[in-house]
Amino acid sequence: MAASIKEVAQRAGVSLGTVSNVLNRPDIVSPQTRRRVQEAIEELGFVRNDSARQLRAGRSRTVAIVVLDVSNPFFTDVVRGAESVVEGAGGMVVVCNSGGDASREHRHLDVLEEQRVQGLLVTPVSDGRQPRLDRMVKRGIPVVLVDRGAGLANQCSVAVDDVLGGRLAAEHLAERGHRRIAFVGGPLSLRQVADRRAGAESALAERDLPPPLVVETPVLSVSTGRVAADEIVALPATRRPTAIFCANDLVALGALQALTAHGLRVPDDIALVGYDDIEFAAGAAVPLSSIRQPREQLGRTAAQLLLEESTDPEHHEHRHVVFQPELAVRQSSERKRRRTR
Amino acid sequence: MAASIKEVAQRAGVSLGTVSNVLNRPDIVSPQTRRRVQEAIEELGFVRNDSARQLRAGRSRTVAIVVLDVSNPFFTDVVRGAESVVEGAGGMVVVCNSGGDASREHRHLDVLEEQRVQGLLVTPVSDGRQPRLDRMVKRGIPVVLVDRGAGLANQCSVAVDDVLGGRLAAEHLAERGHRRIAFVGGPLSLRQVADRRAGAESALAERDLPPPLVVETPVLSVSTGRVAADEIVALPATRRPTAIFCANDLVALGALQALTAHGLRVPDDIALVGYDDIEFAAGAAVPLSSIRQPREQLGRTAAQLLLEESTDPEHHEHRHVVFQPELAVRQSSERKRRRTR
DNA sequence: CTCGCCACCTGAAACGTTTCACGTCGCGAT
DNA sequence: ATCGCGACGTGAAACGTTTCAGGTGGCGAG
Numbered sequence A, B: 001m002a003a004s005i006k007e008v009a010q011r012a013g014v015s016l017g018t019v020s021n022v023l024n025r026p027d028i029v030s031p032q033t034r035r036r037v038q039e040a041i042e043e044l045g046f047v048r049n050d051s052a053r054q055l056r057a058g059r060s061r062t063v064a065i066v067v068l069d070v071s072n073p074f075f076t077d078v079v080r081g082a083e084s085v086v087e088g089a090g091g092m093v094v095v096c097n098s099g100g101d102a103s104r105e106h107r108h109l110d111v112l113e114e115q116r117v118q119g120l121l122v123t124p125v126s127d128g129r130q131p132r133l134d135r136m137v138k139r140g141i142p143v144v145l146v147d148r149g150a151g152l153a154n155q156c157s158v159a160v161d162d163v164l165g166g167r168l169a170a171e172h173l174a175e176r177g178h179r180r181i182a183f184v185g186g187p188l189s190l191r192q193v194a195d196r197r198a199g200a201e202s203a204l205a206e207r208d209l210p211p212p213l214v215v216e217t218p219v220l221s222v223s224t225g226r227v228a229a230d231e232i233v234a235l236p237a238t239r240r241p242t243a244i245f246c247a248n249d250l251v252a253l254g255a256l257q258a259l260t261a262h263g264l265r266v267p268d269d270i271a272l273v274g275y276d277d278i279e280f281a282a283g284a285a286v287p288l289s290s291i292r293q294p295r296e297q298l299g300r301t302a303a304q305l306l307l308e309e310s311t312d313p314e315h316h317e318h319r320h321v322v323f324q325p326e327l328a329v330r331q332s333s334e335r336k337r338r339r340t341r
Numbered sequence C: 001c002t003c004g005c006c007a008c009c010t011g012a013a014a015c016g017t018t019t020c021a022c023g024t025c026g027c028g029a030t
Numbered sequence D: 001a002t003c004g005c006g007a008c009g010t011g012a013a014a015c016g017t018t019t020c021a022g023g024t025g026g027c028g029a030g
Helices: A005-012 A016-024 A031-044 A050-057 A073-088 A102-114 A131-139 A162-175 A191-206 A222-233 A249-261 A295-311 B005-012 B016-024 B031-044 B050-057 B073-088 B102-114 B131-138 B162-175 B191-206 B222-233 B249-261 B295-311
Strands: A062-067 A092-097 A119-122 A143-146 A156-160 A181-185 A213-216 A243-246 A271-276 A289-292 A320-323 A326-328 B062-067 B092-097 B119-122 B143-146 B156-160 B181-185 B213-216 B243-246 B271-273 B290-292 B320-323 B326-328
Touching: A005 A016, A005 A031, A016 A031, A050 B050, A050 B102, A062 A073, A062 A102, A062 A295, A073 A092, A073 A295, A073 B092, A092 A102, A092 B073, A092 B102, A102 A119, A102 A131, A102 B050, A102 B092, A119 A131, A119 A295, A131 A143, A143 A295, A156 A162, A156 A295, A162 A181, A162 A191, A162 A243, A162 A271, A162 A289, A162 A326, A181 A191, A181 A222, A181 A249, A213 A222, A222 A243, A222 A249, A243 A249, A249 A271, A295 A320, B005 B016, B005 B031, B016 B031, B062 B073, B062 B102, B062 B295, B073 B092, B073 B295, B092 B102, B102 B119, B102 B131, B119 B131, B119 B295, B131 B143, B143 B295, B156 B162, B156 B295, B162 B181, B162 B191, B162 B243, B162 B271, B162 B290, B162 B326, B181 B191, B181 B222, B181 B249, B213 B222, B222 B243, B222 B249, B243 B249, B249 B271, B295 B320
Parallel strands: A062 A092, A062 A119, A092 B092, A119 A143, A143 A156, A156 A320, A181 A213, A181 A243, A243 A271, A271 A289, B062 B092, B062 B119, B119 B143, B143 B156, B156 B320, B181 B213, B181 B243, B243 B271
Antiparallel strands: A289 A326, B290 B326
């Protein structure tokens, strides 16, 4: 059923090594032999066995990317960026989804290590040292942290400056005259979330505004955004914030739905700023102001760093690339009624 | 660096086979030996080499899913459904993205075949026989078609009745009094698209309504939806449709944006119905009516069929599971101004 | 005619597992 | 004391590649 090189060799009347040569260095075998072998391959429907190949080679040509949430358009865009680079270099990307769950992440990493992947792009669930990642690095498997842990000495990373992003969002809202601002997102242990919050807090502090009301969510999703907004709506009007900065667009979209359901108008009653500027943000019920990140470029750059380290581990120097986010202002944070400034 | 079983055996002072037994049938080795081996494994940081294992075993434990578009929430939900089943069975899912591009699909299938994956869930780009898929099936690799090609004899499939979905959408619009209806989506060669259109057409025909104006898009995405809507807007008002049925929600969201940008009101000037009922449909600028599909269940069922075939190929009978879609009515197809019926 | 070289091909080793037919040892039954 | 048996270990074969040190034969140069 599964023809092997040996059978191909037999059928073509050549030796095993010759078939391998046809496969790997066709130029060094004479045209007629080559043709005979190719015919045999065709006739038998031979397909290389990658396990055997890898076993011999010691490593594979696939690059893995472990993301926090496949359902989040932010990550799918990062994936596409990485794919474009890796496939351009003749490799293959496999996508693993940790779903923000540490144990699933562990299982994925274990399997990937057993598979001796060529390299790993990963946005880890938790930010502390990940023994599994360290071990892979020690083993010589290049690891690039995506949107995480800038500054670790033993691996590259790409990230977007989340503190700046948080700052941009808070400054924008402060300039629009908001004093009571809420921050919604979580878990706060996620570095992204913590940084965005910290950026917002320091921007507010600089303006002598009170720190934001923080509503923590268990994960970043539309439904947790709804729940958080419900909480905010339930506050007495005097303490209720006039603006919400959400840690990502999914949360913001959920919040938008809940606010609207409670009869609150956005931005008139409550302004809203999201994060990521996913494609759906601009098309929301109220077009969502958001902090834009260069998602595909994040993926591309991460993949480039990985391939670079992979092809020349000797001269490779770990780098930490940080991109700048941008504020995209839309209706959700701009009062429609004339009242400029 | 990469310790092998042999080194573990040496260090533990046992034979190679014993280490393997500790790994695979710990119960048949005496507790003290087991412990010694485990310590050696620990100390050396030994990690099984999956290539070698697979080579010996002849196949891997990973299941691949090849989707048309990772960025489409429809597919990410299908993936999650499949993941839940496969991981429950101790396997692993890798996600490959064809992006609707036949050549990328081919490359992915080639690589997956070389990797001797345990099985394959796939939504192929084109609907005709895929020689690569046939070959994999012949090779004994179970293939389940997702949302495609129901009725092929040599493989299982799961799908949602797209003809019915198209019918539901068209009936809904016809009942709301629309006569000139457009169908937007493409490529028309995609079975989903063709079926949804066919369903809509037959529903209209049964009511003696004219067939829909078909605007074909190169792919199903937000941006192509925008372009298509621009075209429709450019039509003279007398010929312009009063309702648009889009082949999926991405297209519908794009159309919604374009219509709004041109100052047309939805649903008053043009009604809109999408397909898939992705999470973002309900949160759109005008909440989108849509045809809901059981996305996660689609993935779960596909994975179950696959595992079933994989574990007992002898008794397996190929099945074709078809789910029913449902209409979710929201504001985009309901006139706000009182004028019920 | 002989030598050396080149082009081409061969065969075996090695990669790290798993599996399986066999040893070995100790102990209870006879 | 001997036999048989069970429990535990062993070692080699096999999986399908790739690689590499050599073989072989033909041909031009001397």
